[in-house]
Amino acid sequence: MALVRQTSPHARGPNSTQQVMKLVLLAAMPGLAMQTIFFGWGTLINVVWCVLIALASEALILKIRKRPLSFYLSDGTAMVTALLLALALPPLVPWWLTMIGVSFAIIIGKQLYGGLGNNPFNPAMLGYVLLLISFPAEMTQWLPPSGIEGHPPVNGFMEALNSIFPLFGQGVNVDAISMATPLDIVRENSSLTINELWAENPVLQSFGGKSWIWINVAYLAGGLFLLYRRVFTWHAPVGMLAALFIMSTLFWGGTGSASHGSPLFHLFSGATMLGAFFIITDPVSSATSVRGRLIFGGCIGVLVYVIRAWGGYPDGVAFATLLMNMAAPMIDYYTQPRTYGHDKPKKGLPKTD
Amino acid sequence: MNLPLKDITETTQQVTHKVWPLTGGVHPEENKHQSTGKPISKAAIPERLILPLSQHAGAPAEPIVAIGDKVLKGQMIAKAVGFVSVPVHAPTSGIVTAIDVHSIPHPSGMSDTCITIETDGKDEWCELKPIENHLSVEPSILVEHVRQSGIAGMGGAGFPTAVKLSPRSAIDTLILNGTECEPYITADDMLMRERADQIVSGASILMHLLKAKQCLIGIEDNKPEAVAAMKQATASNSTMSVAVFPTKYPSGGEKQLIQILTGQEVPSGKLPSDLGIAMQNVGTAAAVHQAVIHGKPLISRVTTLTGDALGDKKNLEVLLGTSVAELLKEANVNDRQLNTLVMGGPMMGFTLDDLTVPVVKTTNCLIAGSIQEFPASMPAQACIRCGMCAEVCPSSLLPQQLYWHAKAENLDQLKHHNLFDCIECGACSFVCPSSIPLVQYYRASKGTIRIQEAKNAKADRSKVRYESRQARLEQDQAEKEAKRKANAKKAAVLKAARESKSDIGSAEVDPVKAAIERAKAKKLAGGTSQPVKAVLSSEQKELKIQLSVANAQSKKIQRALAQVEASGEGDTTKLKSDIAILQAQAEKLQKEFDAAATASPEPSAKPPASADLKKLKVENAMAKAALKKAERALVKAQDENGDTVELQKTVDECRQKLENLTSLPVTGKPVAADRTKPVSDDQLKKLKIENAMAKAALKKAQRALDAADGDKAALETVVAEAGAKADAAAKELADHLA
Numbered sequence A: 001m002a003l004v005r006q007t008s009p010h011a012r013g014p015n016s017t018q019q020v021m022k023l024v025l026l027a028a029m030p031g032l033a034m035q036t037i038f039f040g041w042g043t044l045i046n047v048v049w050c051v052l053i054a055l056a057s058e059a060l061i062l063k064i065r066k067r068p069l070s071f072y073l074s075d076g077t078a079m080v081t082a083l084l085l086a087l088a089l090p091p092l093v094p095w096w097l098t099m100i101g102v103s104f105a106i107i108i109g110k111q112l113y114g115g116l117g118n119n120p121f122n123p124a125m126l127g128y129v130l131l132l133i134s135f136p137a138e139m140t141q142w143l144p145p146s147g148i149e150g151h152p153p154v155n156g157f158m159e160a161l162n163s164i165f166p167l168f169g170q171g172v173n174v175d176a177i178s179m180a181t182p183l184d185i186v187r188e189n190s191s192l193t194i195n196e197l198w199a200e201n202p203v204l205q206s207f208g209g210k211s212w213i214w215i216n217v218a219y220l221a222g223g224l225f226l227l228y229r230r231v232f233t234w235h236a237p238v239g240m241l242a243a244l245f246i247m248s249t250l251f252w253g254g255t256g257s258a259s260h261g262s263p264l265f266h267l268f269s270g271a272t273m274l275g276a277f278f279i280i281t282d283p284v285s286s287a288t289s290v291r292g293r294l295i296f297g298g299c300i301g302v303l304v305y306v307i308r309a310w311g312g313y314p315d316g317v318a319f320a321t322l323l324m325n326m327a328a329p330m331i332d333y334y335t336q337p338r339t340y341g342h343d344k345p346k347k348g349l350p351k352t353d
Numbered sequence B: 001m002n003l004p005l006k007d008i009t010e011t012t013q014q015v016t017h018k019v020w021p022l023t024g025g026v027h028p029e030e031n032k033h034q035s036t037g038k039p040i041s042k043a044a045i046p047e048r049l050i051l052p053l054s055q056h057a058g059a060p061a062e063p064i065v066a067i068g069d070k071v072l073k074g075q076m077i078a079k080a081v082g083f084v085s086v087p088v089h090a091p092t093s094g095i096v097t098a099i100d101v102h103s104i105p106h107p108s109g110m111s112d113t114c115i116t117i118e119t120d121g122k123d124e125w126c127e128l129k130p131i132e133n134h135l136s137v138e139p140s141i142l143v144e145h146v147r148q149s150g151i152a153g154m155g156g157a158g159f160p161t162a163v164k165l166s167p168r169s170a171i172d173t174l175i176l177n178g179t180e181c182e183p184y185i186t187a188d189d190m191l192m193r194e195r196a197d198q199i200v201s202g203a204s205i206l207m208h209l210l211k212a213k214q215c216l217i218g219i220e221d222n223k224p225e226a227v228a229a230m231k232q233a234t235a236s237n238s239t240m241s242v243a244v245f246p247t248k249y250p251s252g253g254e255k256q257l258i259q260i261l262t263g264q265e266v267p268s269g270k271l272p273s274d275l276g277i278a279m280q281n282v283g284t285a286a287a288v289h290q291a292v293i294h295g296k297p298l299i300s301r302v303t304t305l306t307g308d309a310l311g312d313k314k315n316l317e318v319l320l321g322t323s324v325a326e327l328l329k330e331a332n333v334n335d336r337q338l339n340t341l342v343m344g345g346p347m348m349g350f351t352l353d354d355l356t357v358p359v360v361k362t363t364n365c366l367i368a369g370s371i372q373e374f375p376a377s378m379p380a381q382a383c384i385r386c387g388m389c390a391e392v393c394p395s396s397l398l399p400q401q402l403y404w405h406a407k408a409e410n411l412d413q414l415k416h417h418n419l420f421d422c423i424e425c426g427a428c429s430f431v432c433p434s435s436i437p438l439v440q441y442y443r444a445s446k447g448t449i450r451i452q453e454a455k456n457a458k459a460d461r462s463k464v465r466y467e468s469r470q471a472r473l474e475q476d477q478a479e480k481e482a483k484r485k486a487n488a489k490k491a492a493v494l495k496a497a498r499e500s501k502s503d504i505g506s507a508e509v510d511p512v513k514a515a516i517e518r519a520k521a522k523k524l525a526g527g528t529s530q531p532v533k534a535v536l537s538s539e540q541k542e543l544k545i546q547l548s549v550a551n552a553q554s555k556k557i558q559r560a561l562a563q564v565e566a567s568g569e570g571d572t573t574k575l576k577s578d579i580a581i582l583q584a585q586a587e588k589l590q591k592e593f594d595a596a597a598t599a600s601p602e603p604s605a606k607p608p609a610s611a612d613l614k615k616l617k618v619e620n621a622m623a624k625a626a627l628k629k630a631e632r633a634l635v636k637a638q639d640e641n642g643d644t645v646e647l648q649k650t651v652d653e654c655r656q657k658l659e660n661l662t663s664l665p666v667t668g669k670p671v672a673a674d675r676t677k678p679v680s681d682d683q684l685k686k687l688k689i690e691n692a693m694a695k696a697a698l699k700k701a702q703r704a705l706d707a708a709d710g711d712k713a714a715l716e717t718v719v720a721e722a723g724a725k726a727d728a729a730a731k732e733l734a735d736h737l738a
Helices: A017-027 A029-039 A042-064 A069-073 A077-088 A095-108 A123-134 A157-164 A182-188 A194-200 A212-228 A235-250 A263-267 A272-279 A290-310 A317-334 B139-148 B187-194 B196-210 B224-234 B254-262 B282-293 B324-330 B388-392 B399-407 B411-416 B427-431 B438-504 B511-525 B538-567 B572-596 B601-605 B610-640 B645-667 B670-679 B681-707 B712-737
Strands: B048-052 B076-079 B094-103 B111-119 B173-177 B214-220 B240-245 B277-281 B300-306 B314-319 B340-343 B350-352 B365-369
Touching (some): A017 A029, A017 A272, A029 A077, A042 A069, A235 A290, B173 B282, B187 B224, B196 B240, B277 B282, B300 B324, B427 B438
Antiparallel strands (some): B340 B365
16 A cells, blocks of 8 residues: 655644635625615625626636636635625616626736736725726715615615616616715715714714714624634734724814814724725735734725825725735835844845845 | 743642743644553564664764674664764664665655664673763763764754764753654653653753753643653752743744743854753753663664554654564554554654655654545645734744745745745644645755755856966966067067178178078187187177187186185275176177177077076976976866865966076076186086976976876975975075076
């Protein structure tokens, strides 16, 4: 009988990429549930539709690249990309828009760079930014969250399905019922004090805006679960949240009409928690060393606030992430840890002679 | 985190040593309990023992027995060669039946020279030489004894212990490594439980050898029995303390254990001894005890036999050279279950595919694993740079970046990311969710870089060689050019002289006549007082007469001068000035004569001592040939290795000396030669002979250099001596001529 010949180590740990991806999917469930509760079936339909397109796009490219399908499809990374993009989209965006975004994310954003592990940008955010730039109207049509007077939410499943896929029947007129998000309202405001603003807009309740605060809390819980399961380290999320908190405190502007909103408003509104725990923690496109991740997260926090307060878009997580993705390799070069037995860490590129 | 950890055993009142946390690390399943159920037992003496000559790190030992020799237990059968080497001893009595190539335990599955002993079952000891009163024995003698006892590190690396006991700097702390952090292995654990006294005795010998002030014994907290035994054994010794720290792989790495026990890091590229620390495995300490107290060399070791394919998992005291197959049989191996056989631990050990390989000094464990225990590795997925590997790396490297650069073969980046600080512990591969064989990538890259650096070093040497060759060729070219220019100048002078002669309008001469003229002029210039017949013009004749008169006067005065000088009285200055005037006159006349006698200007310019000059010229040529030969030797030597700067210098010196020599006849201008010759003809001859002899010696040395390819230093001295001799002779000659 032939004995196996193999190099050390012969023992293997229990980790697997599938396991990591499953945990990420699992941790996103509370947030998905909250979005569904507040915005209806649309989000859930989007998630399923996105996953289907993502798997199909990935399979197509793998087929062209003559790679084994099941081995690569089963790693779960395409599903995570699809889920994250679906969660970032308004609930009733048309099916073709989703298809463009997801297929762009998978084909251009991921597979054309060489597939998993080789993409410099977060694919989901690439897809999102493409859609935001190309279809600004559709991409800002957020529905009023359920429970707001005078704005009946889209609660029926068929209603939502028909709105997304008009082929099957008449859906709701999204344009007529859509409503600005709290971040938008605060950004656009130039005349009212914060108190007046809050009194006038039913969507602005408590500090983060109705619904949005619960969605953010759900993602925070999911993120803490992933931290507990050591899927990622605390550095990037803490860096981002801390930077956002500091920026929003420094440039708060009080409660007058020039206010940019309170720190808590920024932490618990928009895509803050989704971004901090699910998007910037994508290991492939972020910095790798712990110090690097702290810097990476911190810079994203600053950029998010800059875009929210002074930029042209209501939220800036996607842009900030992509910008810092570009900077990640350089951050890595300058944040090598100090190796055992060395006085100080090495920096920059190696000197070639 | 730097708080002392609570000792879980609490068997004695000793203060537990403070410990520091390990950087990174993993918790693989320990699997140690399976093999600790039974005490250490002795393995049976097999029929045949196979003893590799290289069971340690360093130069292999050299056999000192022949086939057919009868050997006794403990008898040395192969001696150490060089400093980093240890001998091999016969583990039992028997007959040497073969000294040939046999497969040895090695990750590559390679074969190497082994001595095979057919055992006779008598297990008869040779005469043992224990060292009595070892504490009063000179440490260097003890170190040599340890070396001659064949002891090499028994933790796994097999580095000769005696080398570690001869550190560069003073040792303050001896650390005994009883960590045994690898899963499955329990050999050190059982040794500490059962033979703590031997280990402590060995440790005290090591402390004496190293003049260490304290001894720390590091043990992981998953071995409470071993900790208790060691604490008991060291209870009465205030200089030794047992340090217990949390179980985490790879705490037992030398650098890692130093970090845990002292909080210090061994600087990259340095040794623990630079921190005043020496580390030995507990098994090595026990072997030192056996060697010094009982005089027994290292002929057996405790080896763990474990793994799911074994029916009887235990620790055995095994004679070195026992084949793995014998041991597996002794542990009731289930052949159908056996799928992977690992020598060493599951994290850093290597697989065997040949059951005939012997147990060696570093074999601490054999794991006969089933397929469930060591399933086939998964196909590697893409690296998602999750960073789990960086979290567990005990050296704080960035394994994910190293992997990236290893795949891209970016050697500069690999070195920049401190690849060579990787200890290949395998923690990164263990945690990798994508099942990437990271350590394998690093091993391959390290190999590539080593090859690359060897190539670069070779290229650098070639460059030096090429540049010195270019310089040499340029120098040769310049010399040739200078010579050519000198010749051209001479030719131009000759031509001018010839033209001036034809200007004078003397009778047209045919070549034959001219030749005769030249010969005659030469004869005349040679100092013969014979009257010159015909061919010379009246003007020439007159000049010639004047010249010979002047020469005669000069000679006369010189003779007088010599007499005066010999007697040591009289006014020499007047005579000297007279000579000078006469010489000037003679020279002037000579010049005029030369100008007139165009047919034979050169011969007439030649020194009168033409025979001597010829001889000198011949010598000159010979010396030049010798120089060329020496240069050729230099080229050859340079082609063979680049370290020829010294040699080059020597040859340059030789060249200088030869130039001195060869320039002498030239400086000995006609008149001077003319003048000195009569004074000390015999002495000059003697000097010339000496000179020639010195030159011959130099030539001989250079011929030897020509043939040299090995020992250059000796030859260099010979050449230098010969050169010096030639130099001295030439100087004497020069002095004399002056």
